[in-house]
Amino acid sequence: MSSFSSILSFSVLLALTQAHGVILGAQGIKGSPESVGFQVNPELARNCTSISPCQQDTTIIRDQEIIDNVVNECGRTELAGNIDIGENTENALAAGAVTQVQSGTQMIVTIHQVNADGAGPYTCDLVEAGNNGIITQNLTVEDNVPGVNGLSQAKFQDFNIKVNMPDNFTCTGSSAGNVCTVRCRNNAQAGPFGGCFPVQQVDVTPNVNTAANIPSAQSLEKITAQVAQNQKDLPAAIAAVQNAGSDQALQNSAAVSSLLKQTITSSVAPTLTVDVATGVATTAAATSSAAAKTNNGNGRKGNNGNNNANSNANSRQGKGNNVSNNERRRRSLFIA
Ligand SMILES: *[C@@H]1O[C@H](CO)[C@@H](O)[C@H](O)[C@H]1NC(C)=O
Ligand SMILES: *[C@@H]1O[C@H](CO)[C@@H](O)[C@H](O)[C@H]1NC(C)=O
Ligand SMILES: *[C@@H]1O[C@H](CO)[C@@H](O)[C@H](O)[C@H]1NC(C)=O
Numbered sequence: 001m002s003s004f005s006s007i008l009s010f011s012v013l014l015a016l017t018q019a020h021g022v023i024l025g026a027q028g029i030k031g032s033p034e035s036v037g038f039q040v041n042p043e044l045a046r047n048c049t050s051i052s053p054c055q056q057d058t059t060i061i062r063d064q065e066i067i068d069n070v071v072n073e074c075g076r077t078e079l080a081g082n083i084d085i086g087e088n089t090e091n092a093l094a095a096g097a098v099t100q101v102q103s104g105t106q107m108i109v110t111i112h113q114v115n116a117d118g119a120g121p122y123t124c125d126l127v128e129a130g131n132n133g134i135i136t137q138n139l140t141v142e143d144n145v146p147g148v149n150g151l152s153q154a155k156f157q158d159f160n161i162k163v164n165m166p167d168n169f170t171c172t173g174s175s176a177g178n179v180c181t182v183r184c185r186n187n188a189q190a191g192p193f194g195g196c197f198p199v200q201q202v203d204v205t206p207n208v209n210t211a212a213n214i215p216s217a218q219s220l221e222k223i224t225a226q227v228a229q230n231q232k233d234l235p236a237a238i239a240a241v242q243n244a245g246s247d248q249a250l251q252n253s254a255a256v257s258s259l260l261k262q263t264i265t266s267s268v269a270p271t272l273t274v275d276v277a278t279g280v281a282t283t284a285a286a287t288s289s290a291a292a293k294t295n296n297g298n299g300r301k302g303n304n305g306n307n308n309a310n311s312n313a314n315s316r317q318g319k320g321n322n323v324s325n326n327e328r329r330r331r332s333l334f335i336a
């Protein structure tokens with residue numbers, strides 16, 4: 001599946017030894033397209049163990065980096081940094097490179113072990129909404145990559161593992177409304193290494209998102225911690241973006257793009273108009289909105305009449321406002 005080209009004449013200076021495993025392919029239902037790990041590049045050589053070039057597109061997925069909001073649940077590569085799940089999924093869909101699955105599909109996932117600590121065992125899990133950061137189910141893995149604690153003596157070798165989709169799951173992600181993200185990673189101290197790839201579910205009715213049918217699941221404590229972390233990180237992040245726009249950085253990026261023949265298949269996204277119910281709300285809705293108004297009235301009146309009720313009501317309201325503001329901020333920072 002990898003077409004190697006004789007492009008690499010880097011003189012490479014190496015000191016550190018790291019390790020890696022790369023998801024070269026994932027095949028669900030026979031005859032459907034094959035998925036490839038996000039940011040895995042077919043032009044990179046697979047016959048060496050060096051950090052550059054052979055480890056550059058392997059994915060490092062560390063829980064602490066996810067908590068720190070440095071990366072999302074699919075981690076980062078040495079070459080390209082944080083992996084934008086939404087973008088990579090849309091690119092794969094446009095290129096017709098998303099494998100298909102249904103209840104109980106056994107997928108064959110090809111993992112390339114670059115060097116010692118790209119070994120097994122690998123564990124895999126599922127984000128049914130694609131890129132909302134919520135791991136909903138763990139997946140069973142058979143015929144795992146040999147190894148203990150992510151280490152073995154194998155190097156530049158491909159292994160086919162079996163990853164089983166659950167009996168009951170519902171992929172709701174991507175513009176297609178039926179794409180999940182599968183994540184696999186090992187348990188190496190220098191890693192974990194692994195990657196993510198998209199799967200398209202064919203035995204489900206594609207989901208149509210509305211703002212109201214998107215579940216949110218973040219505690220106030222986590223949101224507050226996230227906001228504090230983001231505020232701490234922002235100056236460095238702004239500096240990094242400025243640096244990435246420097247002449248030298250742009251030249252480097254263009255050189256890499258050309259060496260790795262990085263091209264993206266584009267398809268035009270439709271412009272949709274969402275139907276809304278207009279006119280005056282009918283009974284049920286009208287009653288609840290009247291009730292809400294009454295509550296507000298009572299709340300305000302309560303404040304005037306009773307100091308205890310007043311402070312309780314205010315503190316509850318304060319928390320509610322925090323959640324919605326921070327949730328909005330989190331989504332815009334985290335799910336790029
Ligand atoms: C490794 O693969 C590259 C292509 O990716 C090829 O040019 C090179 O000759 C190979 N090296 C060895 C030692 O086989
Ligand atoms: C998946 O497995 C991990 C490790 O055992 C566990 O902590 C986690 O709760 C499981 N997740 C789900 C969704 O079952
Ligand atoms: C499948 O999962 C959904 C969502 O968790 C649940 O509501 C439903 O009962 C499950 N169905 C079966 C057959 O387990």
Ligand SMILES: *[C@@H]1O[C@H](CO)[C@@H](O)[C@H](O)[C@H]1NC(C)=O
Pocket residue numbers: 224227315318319322
């Ligand atoms: C949330 O609201 C509470 C009470 O109004 C306030 O003390 C706290 O600082 C707010 N937190 C954030 C993160 O805005």
